[in-house]
Amino acid sequence: MINGQIRDKEVRVIGEDGEQLGVMAARDAMKLAAEAELDLVKIAPKAQPPVCKIIDYGKYKYELARKEKEAKKKQKTVELKEVRLSPNIDTNDLNTKINNAKKFIGKGNKVKVTLRFRGREMAHVHQSRHILDDFAEQLADVATIEKPAKMEGRSMSMVLTEKR
Incomplete structure (x- = not known):
């Protein structure tokens, strides 16, 4: 979930360089992300309160895809x-x-x-x-x-x- 899709009242926010910004209202977190011209992405939805990070979502998706591809490359198929x-x-x-x-x-x-x-x-x-x-x-x-x-x-x- 990113930006407007996050419906929680309170979220734990992690900044773009990895520092903890603490627990705050989701609106305030979205304002912080908008000021930095980045996205607020929910990373751990099951946590109490949910953990969100201020990052570039496109870059985040690219990194995930790259890691998945790398893991697939190391797998060996048994014939x-x-x-x-x-x-x-x-x-x-x-x-x-x-x-x-x-x-x-x-x-x-x-x-x-x-x-x-x-x-x-x-x-x-x-x-x-x-x-x-x-x-x-x-x-x-x-x-x-x-x-x-x-x-x-x-x-x-x-x-x-x-x-x-």
């Missing part, structure tokens, strides 16, 4: 990478997939390991579970299982995350 396997995968192929998963986890991403079944492979689902278990065991030094292996249609999948 979900997928590694697909088949029940009759060879050991060298499995090692390659494990190395890829290590790279993904090293970069801070989650890895979804999917074991896809086709045709008659669906008859031997229970025998293929050890592939996912071995995969997780190989990555035990860098990753933990977030979601254990679970059947979803024609595929079995689990999610691995970076070890903390």
Whole structure:
């Protein structure tokens, strides 16, 4: 809330250079702001009495937007990478997939390991579970299982995350 939008009878006022001007009537505070050719901005509406500051509102909004943008820049988004396997995968192929998963986890991403079944492979689902278990065991030094292996249609999948 700024200037005329402030409807409180009394407000605690902070000057443009940060000094406390004390508790006064909202009208007097608005007069002070008008004399300085600045805006009276309500900063802490929940306080008793509400806290208002005499500042340039446009500059204040710009600073807030800049701080928000800076905070957003420092955030890291975690992606979900997928590694697909088949029940009759060879050991060298499995090692390659494990190395890829290590790279993904090293970069801070989650890895979804999917074991896809086709045709008659669906008859031997229970025998293929050890592939996912071995995969997780190989990555035990860098990753933990977030979601254990679970059947979803024609595929079995689990999610691995970076070890903390």
